[in-house]
Amino acid sequence: AEAWKVLAAGGRALDAVEKGVQVPEGDPLETSVGYGGLPDRDGRVTLDSCIMDEAANCGAVACLEHIMHPISVARRVMEKTPHVLLVGDGALQFALAQGFKKENLLTAASEKAWREWLKKAEYKPIANIENHDTIGMVALDQQQNMSGACTTSGMAYKIHGRVGDSPIIGAGLFVDNEIGAATSTGVGEEVIRICGSHLVVELMRQGNSPQEACELAVKRIVKNQPKKSREMQIGFLALSKNGAVGAYALQKGFTYALQTPEIKNQLFEAKSYYA
Numbered sequence: 001a002e003a004w005k006v007l008a009a010g011g012r013a014l015d016a017v018e019k020g021v022q023v024p025e026g027d028p029l030e031t032s033v034g035y036g037g038l039p040d041r042d043g044r045v046t047l048d049s050c051i052m053d054e055a056a057n058c059g060a061v062a063c064l065e066h067i068m069h070p071i072s073v074a075r076r077v078m079e080k081t082p083h084v085l086l087v088g089d090g091a092l093q094f095a096l097a098q099g100f101k102k103e104n105l106l107t108a109a110s111e112k113a114w115r116e117w118l119k120k121a122e123y124k125p126i127a128n129i130e131n132h133d134t135i136g137m138v139a140l141d142q143q144q145n146m147s148g149a150c151t152t153s154g155m156a157y158k159i160h161g162r163v164g165d166s167p168i169i170g171a172g173l174f175v176d177n178e179i180g181a182a183t184s185t186g187v188g189e190e191v192i193r194i195c196g197s198h199l200v201v202e203l204m205r206q207g208n209s210p211q212e213a214c215e216l217a218v219k220r221i222v223k224n225q226p227k228k229s230r231e232m233q234i235g236f237l238a239l240s241k242n243g244a245v246g247a248y249a250l251q252k253g254f255t256y257a258l259q260t261p262e263i264k265n266q267l268f269e270a271k272s273y274y275a
């Protein structure tokens with residue numbers, strides 16, 4: 001809804017996706033993104049985000065702590081530095097120099113869940129099979145320009161320093177203004193292994209619809225990990241330059257929101273490989 005306000009007013013897709021993903025980043029009840037995100041096994045909330053525009057400009061931060069809106073830091077990396085990706089302390093130092101406020105992102109509820117987890121401290125890297133663990137957003141504006149954003153607190157109770165697919169351009173997000181845009185959610189390691197979002201866009205370039213491209217990418221993960229793929233969730237979303245939409249996941253229950261001039265911010269359930 002926040003992204004649509006920008007698009008409906010004739011604004012840039014880049015501004016729309018930044019505004020859109022800031023909502024779950026700032027929501028303390030959303031435990032897989034930004035403020036309130038579940039911490040790593042050391043109790044630290046570490047955030048991964050990236051953003052990409054219509055001219056292949058991109059910026060990203062990984063393992064960033066204490067900043068409410070990592071997507072906006074990623075945008076500053078894109079706009080104010082010659083680099084694409086800043087990580088850890090360097091990303092925090094940059095954010096503070098840019099005027100972002102240092103905050104505690106670990107809510108009482110997330111701390112309680114982490115302390116409960118510590119009792120057994122069993123690490124099962126199974127991303128939320130019921131739904132997903134990241135927000136990825138892609139948009140096409142009235143000037144026919146595309147942009148995308150992807151942001152997450154990553155897998156709960158990960159090893160400190162672990163980075164998933166979400167801040168990796170080509171893995172968690174990819175935009176090619178001539179072809180389309182794609183983003184992913186789920187077990188980041190498997191998405192990185194296939195350069196997932198880049199793969200989806202390249203499959204569209206070869207003539208596949210966004211739906212076919214998402215399905216082919218998920219099938220490649222199944223081919224790589226026939227056994228493990230039954231126990232984890234991965235989903236792709238894609239939008240083509242002509243406004244066609246695709247969505248596909250490994251498991252049932254992957255929902256996504258779509259808004260167009262005809263469809264008012266509606267939730268849809270993606271088709272899945274496993275029933």
Ligand code: GLY
Pocket residue numbers: 133134152153154155163164165166184185186187188189
């Ligand atoms: N897809 C989010 C992550 O693996 O961290």
